[in-house]
Amino acid sequence: MSQDLYGTLGVSKDASASEIKSAYRKIARKYHPDVNKEAGAEAKFKDIQKAYAILSDSQRKQRYDQFGVADDSAAGSGGPGAGFEGFEGFSGNFGGNFEDIFDTFFGGSSRSQSSRSSSGEDLRFDLTITLEEAAIGVDKDIEFYHLENDSGSAKKCSECNGLGQVKVVQRTMLGSFQQISTCPVCKGRGVIGQKKVKKKLTITIPAGIESGNQLRVSNEGNAGPIGGSAGDLYVFITVKEHDYFQRDGSDIYITLELPFTQLILGCTIDIPVLNGEATLKVPSGTQTDTRFRVKSKGLPRIQGYGKGDMYVKVIALFPKQLSSKEKKLVEEFQILRGDEKTTRNIEDCIVKR
Ligand SMILES: [Zn+2]
Incomplete structure (x- = not known):
């Protein structure tokens, strides 16, 4: 052809x-x-x-x-x-x-x-979990409805002979055309006598799962035609936005505001990590906007080994108001550094690429 x-x-x-x-x-x-x-x-x-x-x-x-x-x-x-x-x-x-x-x-x-x-319809269930849950994995109980074949009364649809579709002949000026449409009796299921049943399941969500991922639970969709299999249940996962952690794949980002003196002098601080705590050493002389990597404190890699990393960005926090004593000290510091406006060449202030 x-x-x-x-x-x-x-x-x-x-x-x-x-x-x-x-x-x-x-x-x-x-x-x-x-x-x-x-x-x-x-x-x-x-x-x-x-x-x-x-x-x-x-x-x-x-x-x-x-x-x-x-x-x-x-x-x-x-x-x-x-x-x-x-x-x-x-x-x-x-x-x-x-x-x-x-x-x-x-x-x-x-x-x-x-x-x-030859099988019943798939069903979708939307499930929202927290980032903490995504980090370690979690078992969730869900409840949903699906169609089951009623053992007493379920039987093959005689209208379509279980095919779920019927042929309709349409006559037009150009001739007659056969069109296939959903069987009106069984609504395309090929079977009548199905009933809506409430179902409870425990879904095991693997660590590292991301929004948009789907988990398939075989045969938990709607029942199929007689002799056919049931559809599947698809659990669509949404991971809720976190108050302060941002996620990119298996890596986690957080931003901390620290007093500028802690950046100048250096410090050791406890930082939150997913489901725990860790310590971050900020060396003396750290500039604002510096990003530190804390190894393996991200989420497990769902396809692969190990965990992602956590990135901590530190921002210097400057006091908006100073007491008179503080002001005196800062002025003294400025003089010691030779940083008064008049002694500083503007050329030295320009950031060059
Ligand atoms: Zn039918």
Whole structure:
């Protein structure tokens, strides 16, 4: 099969991966059968999917660029092309399934198209934890609802024969078209007699987890069709902002304001670290804005070994008001240093790069 895949997506041959992706998203939306009811939109949508499946896969793209052949080798193998035949894969339910096409972009569910048809829906649970909890890991009890097959009354939907989809024939001036839509009886589940059940689980959150990470709990989504498997539960983690620690990956940042005399003379201070304390030695002669690294006092590296570091920035704090005695002492100090305004050359004050 030879076909202008770039033309299908409306991009030039030297388009970058991100240009291809954004062109695909735009055009797929336009021709998505839930949105576009024009004759030919469905076929166009399939072409768009096929073009993107190849152009977004560096190996297949390279083969296509080299030989000009849009091979279908990955289709049907459970790869990104598995859903081609299956315009059936996208049912009439705009809300849920429309998003599913874009799963791969959002790093969401990595479940392949082929498994989707034989299992229940995935569910999402949002869970917020503190930075301290993220640092050491924590077990959290959660409560949520999912659909279970009622052992007494759950049975295959006879309307769609358990497929979750029904074919509807539409007659238009151009002829009749068969359209696939979500089964109205079982709402696409392929089964009737499911019940909402409250579920309690303990989720073990590993140390070092970050906002945006997801934990998958197998088979805790909605029950699937008879004989199929349940969907999965995805726990989306948000790590709350901390009052004074900032986080960057496994490293932690904190800023301390210290009396300028402590920077001049040096000091040893107790500093807070995540879930504990540590000591920081500030050497004499430390300038304001100096950053110190406290090794291994950050968070565990979730993919890798050891812990991140903690960075402590110190800022000199100057008194806004002085007693008369303090003022006298500072003036004396200034004279000792030869720092009176008149003796200082402005050239010496300019910071040179
Ligand atoms: Zn049905």
